[in-house]
Amino acid sequence: MRPFEYVAPKRLREAYAILAQADGRTVRPLAGGTDLIDQLRVGRKRADLVMDVKHIPELMRLEWGPRKGLYIGAGVPCYRVYKDPVVAQHYPAIRDGAMLVGSWQIQHRASLGGNICNAAPSADTVPPLLVYEAIAHIGGPRGEREVPLERFFTGPGQTVLAPDEILLGVRVPPPPPRSSSHYLRFIPREEMDIAVAGVASLVALDSRGVVARARIALSAVAPTPVRARDAEAVLEGQRPTPALLVEAGEKAVLATNPITDVRGSIAYRKELVKVLTRRTLSKALADLGITLE
Amino acid sequence: MTTFPLDKLSLRTQVRMKVNGEPHVLLVKPWQTLLEALREELGLTGTKEGCGNGNCGCCTILMNGKTVNSCLVLAPEADGAEILTVEGLAQNGRLDPLQKAFIQYGALQCGFCTPGFLLSAKYLLQENPNPTEHQVRLAIAGNLCRCTGYDKIVRAILAVARGEVQ
Ligand SMILES: Cc1cc2nc3c(=O)[nH]c(=O)nc-3n(C[C@H](O)[C@H](O)[C@H](O)COP(=O)(O)OP(=O)(O)OC[C@H]3O[C@@H](n4cnc5c(N)ncnc54)[C@H](O)[C@@H]3O)c2cc1C
Ligand code: FES
Ligand code: FES
Numbered sequence: 001m002r003p004f005e006y007v008a009p010k011r012l013r014e015a016y017a018i019l020a021q022a023d024g025r026t027v028r029p030l031a032g033g034t035d036l037i038d039q040l041r042v043g044r045k046r047a048d049l050v051m052d053v054k055h056i057p058e059l060m061r062l063e064w065g066p067r068k069g070l071y072i073g074a075g076v077p078c079y080r081v082y083k084d085p086v087v088a089q090h091y092p093a094i095r096d097g098a099m100l101v102g103s104w105q106i107q108h109r110a111s112l113g114g115n116i117c118n119a120a121p122s123a124d125t126v127p128p129l130l131v132y133e134a135i136a137h138i139g140g141p142r143g144e145r146e147v148p149l150e151r152f153f154t155g156p157g158q159t160v161l162a163p164d165e166i167l168l169g170v171r172v173p174p175p176p177p178r179s180s181s182h183y184l185r186f187i188p189r190e191e192m193d194i195a196v197a198g199v200a201s202l203v204a205l206d207s208r209g210v211v212a213r214a215r216i217a218l219s220a221v222a223p224t225p226v227r228a229r230d231a232e233a234v235l236e237g238q239r240p241t242p243a244l245l246v247e248a249g250e251k252a253v254l255a256t257n258p259i260t261d262v263r264g265s266i267a268y269r270k271e272l273v274k275v276l277t278r279r280t281l282s283k284a285l286a287d288l289g290i291t292l293e
Numbered sequence: 294m295t296t297f298p299l300d301k302l303s304l305r306t307q308v309r310m311k312v313n314g315e316p317h318v319l320l321v322k323p324w325q326t327l328l329e330a331l332r333e334e335l336g337l338t339g340t341k342e343g344c345g346n347g348n349c350g351c352c353t354i355l356m357n358g359k360t361v362n363s364c365l366v367l368a369p370e371a372d373g374a375e376i377l378t379v380e381g382l383a384q385n386g387r388l389d390p391l392q393k394a395f396i397q398y399g400a401l402q403c404g405f406c407t408p409g410f411l412l413s414a415k416y417l418l419q420e421n422p423n424p425t426e427h428q429v430r431l432a433i434a435g436n437l438c439r440c441t442g443y444d445k446i447v448r449a450i451l452a453v454a455r456g457e458v459q
Contacts, residue, residue, distance in 0.1 A: 005302040006323035006369045017297040030367070037326070037365045038346040049302070050323065052370060079359075103435020104413070106347060108359040109366070191434035192348070 032109030074113025093128035093181035127200035130217035153224035180287035313381025350436030379408035402440035
């Protein structure tokens with residue numbers, strides 16, 4: 001590996017000081033290192049200074065309040081997220097996504113923050129956060145700001161972060177009443193692969209059993225993770241039926257802009273989006289006591 | 294505004310860690326991986342490098358009680374950590390039941406993947422002493438073996454879980 005220096009600040013203001021003093025040096029935040037270390041090794045990214053963020057208490061918080069919702073610090077590893085009973089109860093799709101990242105070895109290190117900042121179109125923890133309308137909490141020596149996660153990604157591997165900014169965490173609003181969610185990705189095997197396509201769905205029902213809110217987000221089928229708004233609109237205000245889920249699947253394809261690569265063709269990816277949309281909606285509805293399939 | 298003594302950083306970092314119960318202090322380069330530090334600085338060559346990018350699991354160790362791919366950990370990150378490598382599995386010259394079971398069930402051929410499988414299995418049984426076959430297969434999904442076809446590995450781990458090898 002090309003030489004770099006390493007620093008592990010224990011306080012947020014030390015991290016900000018490091019970013020402020022960078023003076024032309026490339027500072028790379030390091031969370032679990034499951035993307036970064038290989039990228040540095042093969043020379044896909046370079047660093048003058050690697051800043052380990054795992055000793056900063058603010059970035060290691062995983063907190064929940066019924067009014068505030070969930071806060072996931074940017075350095076919190078996947079295993080802490082999916083083993084958390086609150087996440088499992090209130091945000092099932094977020095648990096699903098965190099459980100799918102890599103192997104146990106990877107999950108013991110890989111953070112949601114790293115998955116977000118690496119900005120792969122296939123990032124498995126992102127669609128679940130998008131259906132809950134998560135907000136990216138960003139900080140740096142010039143101050144803090146919040147950006148809806150949907151607007152955080154600007155292209156494959158590209159985000160709105162300035163060189164002197166880091167992701168502090170994501171705020172996830174409380175789940176809507178009578179709601180559930182699910183995330184599924186398609187890979188040719190059971191574990192350890194990159195999604196050919198992934199879909200997260202959230203459904204909330206009103207007291208009459210009509211869809212009060214639907215949120216659908218897709219991975220690996222566009223340059224960034226995307227919301228499927230046409231599909232959401234088809235569902236809202238309707239009573240769920242098998243035909244409605246099929247229609248939602250078809251509309252979800254409108255949000256895609258996939259590529260053909262070794263993992264799958266454009267047509268295959270679009271077909272997967274239809275199927276996964278239907279399946280994730282059915283599962284979320286089944287959690288709410290409505291069995292359609 | 295806080296400042297940080299960036300000019301004091303150096304290209305050699307001191308790392309204190311406990312490896313297989315023994316305290317060590319070593320000087321590492323910040324860009325050295327923990328895998329390289331274990332093998333090259335401490336001579337613990339039981340931990341293997343297969344892919345070097347997190348896919349094969351040959352470099353699996355326990356760090357603070359959790360399995361990690363040591364090829365994806367920077368050596369300075371291990372400062373203050375407790376590490377268990379395959380060399381630390383045997384106690385007082387007695388092999389760990391998992392090691393005995395791997396031998397008894399023929400769960401290895403070339404053996405290159407074995408240290409990683411042993412540590413993944415050690416962690417699984419520590420978390421879940423009575424796993425189903427499916428749970429065993431999921432737990433070792435991050436370890437690849439080119440030789441055995443996995444079946445004997447799964448059977449060896451299940452035999453230890455059932456208390457058949459001690
Ligand atoms: C074998 C293997 C299997 C994998 N499987 C999957 C999978 O199934 N699904 C999936 O989505 N991904 C997968 N990945 C990719 C990777 O594990 C995830 O993207 C992971 O969540 C990255 O998190 P990390 O904490 O390790 O990030 P790091 O590697 O530490 O960082 C990733 C990037 O984000 C930047 N960064 C980190 N933290 C911050 C911060 N707080 N602020 C600003 N920038 C930051 C880093 O500088 C780097 O550019 C896999 C990787 C491997 C090696
Ligand atoms: S060498 Fe670390 S996972 Fe292959
Ligand atoms: S025994 Fe040869 S790779 Fe597993």
